[in-house]
Amino acid sequence: MGIYHCFADFxxxxxxxxxxxxxxxxxARADFSTEFFTSESAPAGHYEYTQGGNTxxxxxLWTAAPTFNGPALTSMWVNTSNxxxxxxxxxxxxxxxxxxxxxxxxxFSFEADQDTTFSFSSLSILSxxxxxxxxxxxxxxxxxxxxxxxxxxSSATVIYDGSYSLLSGETLAFYVQPLAFAQMGGENLAWQQxxxxxxxxxxxxxxxxxxxxVAAILGMAALGLVVWRRRAQA
Numbered sequence: 407m408g409i410y411h412c413f414a415d416f417x418x419x420x421x422x423x424x425x426x427x428x429x430x431x432x433x434a435r436a437d438f439s440t441e442f443f444t445s446e447s448a449p450a451g452h453y454e455y456t457q458g459g460n461t462x463x464x465x466x467l468w469t470a471a472p473t474f475n476g477p478a479l480t481s482m483w484v485n486t487s488n489x490x491x492x493x494x495x496x497x498x499x500x501x502x503x504x505x506x507x508x509x510x511x512x513x514f515s516f517e518a519d520q521d522t523t524f525s526f527s528s529l530s531i532l533s534x535x536x537x538x539x540x541x542x543x544x545x546x547x548x549x550x551x552x553x554x555x556x557x558x559x560s561s562a563t564v565i566y567d568g569s570y571s572l573l574s575g576e577t578l579a580f581y582v583q584p585l586a587f588a589q590m591g592g593e594n595l596a597w598q599q600x601x602x603x604x605x606x607x608x609x610x611x612x613x614x615x616x617x618x619x620v621a622a623i624l625g626m627a628a629l630g631l632v633v634w635r636r637r638a639q640a
Contacts, residue, residue, distance in 0.1 A: 442466050442516070442609045443486045443494065455482040455512070471513040478508030478586060492607045499599035502541070502586035509586075515579035518572040520611055525569040527606025531559055533584075534599045541588040541596035548581035571612070 443466040444450050453465065455472040457480055462471040465484060472482045478500050485495040502508045516524070535543040547559045551570055570578050586596035 443468055450486045452485045452487050453483060456480070468514060468516045471515070473511045473513075475510050476502075476508045477505060478502045478510070480508070480510045482510065482512040482582075484512075484514060492605065494604040494607050495601060496580055496582055497599065497601035498582045498584050499597070500584045500586045501595070501597045502588040503595050504588055504590055504592070506590070507585060507587035509583060511581060511583045513579055513581050515577055516572075517577045518574055520574050522572045523569060523608075523610045523612050524572070524578055525567075525606075525608050525610075526604045527567060528604070529565040529568055530601075530603045530605075531561075531563050531565075532601045532603060533562055536597045537588075537595065539588070539592050539594035541586070541594050543587070543596050543598035544585040545598055545600040546581070546583045546585075547600060547602060548579075548583075550577075550579045550581065552576040552578075 445464070445466050448463075448465045453463070453470065455463075455470065457474055460471075460473050462469050464470075465486060470484050474480055480498070480500045482498045483495070485493075485497075488494075496512065496514050498510055498512045500508050500510050516522075531547050533545055535545075537543055545560065549555070549557045551572070553576070555570070572578055580602060582600055582602060584598040584600050586598045588594035588596040
């Protein structure tokens with residue numbers, strides 16, 4: 407009985423409960439580099455989308471959907487290569503030379519299959535442009551959450567400590583839309599680039615623990631009950 411009592415004192419119900427909560431917390435927090443933004447088929451890297459296709463692609467659980475407009479020279483990208491620093495970049499550039507307006511768009515979106523939180527320490531909205539002759543450039547960035555929040559920006563800014571809570575079935579999407587318009591004839595050129603750079607990105611499942619977590623908690627609870635009953639009988 408001496409060995410048993412030593413074990414019972416060490417593995418108390420309180421300690422088992424604390425360990426169960428720790429297991430739940432570890433399983434509830436997703437790893438930025440593997441679970442949400444990357445996968446075996448789309449590891450961390452710089453992904454570019456060029457003229458010739460509007461096919462959405464999957465980067466982890468996120469969808470990158472490019473839309474090209476006209477014959478303008480357009481480049482779009484999503485950069486997940488700086489994962490240890492938790493940095494994410496989404497960008498589009500467009501150049502129009504002696505042609506009508508071109509307004510490509512890149513939508514980077516996530517649809518939650520359970521309660522999820524997306525947060526960042528800062529979001530920098532950056533832009534560069536140049537014009538020659540009769541040309542105009544503009545841009546617009548949108549952050550849209552299903553049914554609740556919609557924000558649109560058209561000037562460079564920095565947002566600190568942002569957080570979006572998603573219920574199952576809700577979507578969070580980032581829209582990047584530059585505009586370049588150079589009139590026909592003459593030496594006209596319009597070039598516009600806009601980038602979203604997130605720092606301190608984290609994503610977490612916030613409600614439903616994984617099946618393995620549930621099994622671990624139930625197992626620890628059962629063991630705790632056995633220990634408590636035997637100590638009560640001793």
